[in-house]
Amino acid sequence: MPALLDTYGPPVVILLATAVAWLYIRRARRRHLPRPVEQRDASAVRGSMAGSVVRWLVVAVVLAGATGAGLYRLLGRPALPSAASFTTAELLDLLKIGLAVVGGLGAVVALAVAYRRQQVSEAAHLIATWQEDRDDTKFLNERYGKAAEQLGHDSFAVRLAGVYAMGALADDWAEQRQTCVDVLCGYLRTPYPEGDSTEREVRQAILTTLLDRSSRSEWRGVDMDFRGAVLEDLDLSDRTFYGDFSFDFAEFRGKLTDFGEVRFRGVTTFRAATFAATHTSFWGASANLSKLDFSSATFAGDLVDFSRSRLTRGSALRLEGAVSEGCVFRYDDVDHATVAEFAEALRREDAGDPRAPGAGPV
Template structure:
């Protein structure tokens, strides 16, 4: 072994022994130097136990270092009968005093270790107590604000709405619960007096304030909103951002205008199961559906216009399943749809217009195939507009459906149209002659 390496061997051996002791203590809890801290009690066991444990570690490390030193020196033997000189005796005394001081250091280390553990335990206990006090305060505020929402006077209920919104801002852990209470208030049956109308208006203003803008999500945007069974009159959900599940199941939209214009639906589900739309105009113009799923299941569209014009629909699906369209208009004109399926399945369409003209206008950069499907539908006295649909990246299917007195408008192309027809019954209906695989219309 090179002589240059020999002086470092004792330190290396000592370090190896120390690492071995640490590994054993880590793997075997019963060999640890002190009991694991239990939050809330701060009990560490007798101090002599910690001192003895650290002495044991010191002896093991010192023994390992000494053994390594002797091994590196070839296990030399001391000569017999040799008397120490005064200088050598003083050196031996210094070594002894250094060993005693080292053991004193071990005791100090054990005491400081215990003091640190006690301090940490006290800190954890303080934090736990503060958290309990904070939670208690939040619960008291929650009870007070919910009681205000049940007050007879509208002014007190309005104050309760603002108080609950403030609590939601402060109490992050239960923010969803606070929002659920506001949504539940909207679902409650109530008398439509002026005071109650102002309370409901206040709730919607609070929601809009916390739902950000089309450019930036708000602090409540990632929460879920349950508007099941709520009756909306001229609802305005425009220019906000939803990133959590939004439920309008069984809701009713009334009034001249319902707006979702420029609203962002991102990584979420928009659920409209059994929803009724009777507003003259329901606008989703310039809305963005980014990795969102839209479900119009059992939805009733009567005398209304649903306008998705110039909207952006990406990735997931827009499903109209068992929907009823009576004297309605649904338009996707100039919408940008990438990697998405717009599906009308088992729908009943009467006296309505389905406008898909100029769909998928900007697919050159993405080259993502999207689909438009009418499957198992009954369409009567209606119009379906497919003009201007970009032929690249599109797939339009009419399958297993019945068309009676329906006019299908599509561009005539030398290479055919984007429309594909399978097992469709045509009665007094017109269909572009270039449609591929179509059934012959009957008259």
């Protein structure tokens, strides 16, 4: 047993000392590294530089002592000579060894200082980044508050500026883009001020602002919810509806509601919507791999024009429960080669009513 200790004891001691030093260094680094932003505390990187140096020196001394003791046992515990037996050359060699040890300790101190500086630099960088993020968020919140305030202003020009300001903010603030869109959509659901000829332009600007952005890849997945909107003389002609849009329970009124030559590229619903404009136009509208849902919609104007409309293969049109209140429907030049079911879907069982859907020319 003593022989095994003499043989394997020194390597084991050195290995254990190295492991202890490594664990200590890891623990010290973990303790001094800044925590995540939401848990960050400035005290995480505070502390005495001298204390850090002393800890590293202790680790170095323990490791050096363990290594020396291991070598001493490995060499068979040789008897140490007396001081008088050393020659001048041997004393010089011992002096060189001592200076090397001191130099090693100095190197340890330099490494400790450099390591500490690196920790402080990393912490300062993270804190600066966190502060910059906070400043950006504060600035964006200020922009949001100002744009929302503009939307509620009495002046038409200020409200219109608020629409564009909120749209620009939605571009810049991806994390709260849906919130900005919800504010604009919510504006459309507010009561329509009677006698205000400028309100139409504000609401038109909201829809065109959102539609113009719907084609952008970073805007995919944003919910465009116009349910319950009140829209007068709406003109969305020659635009593309990318993604899903809901006009459920919306009210379209005025002289003209124009969806002429609109290109639908997703799911657009008009369930229970009221088309009360004198003339409602879907002239030349097209749907490509899309779904149009007019279920339970009410057509209450004079003319609804679906002429030259196109439903490409894979698109669907729903009109279950749709009601006509005296409208004339037009289906001139509907492309039967691709949408043979289009006109038929618009017909009602009471085809004897000369003003019911389907009564116009097909």
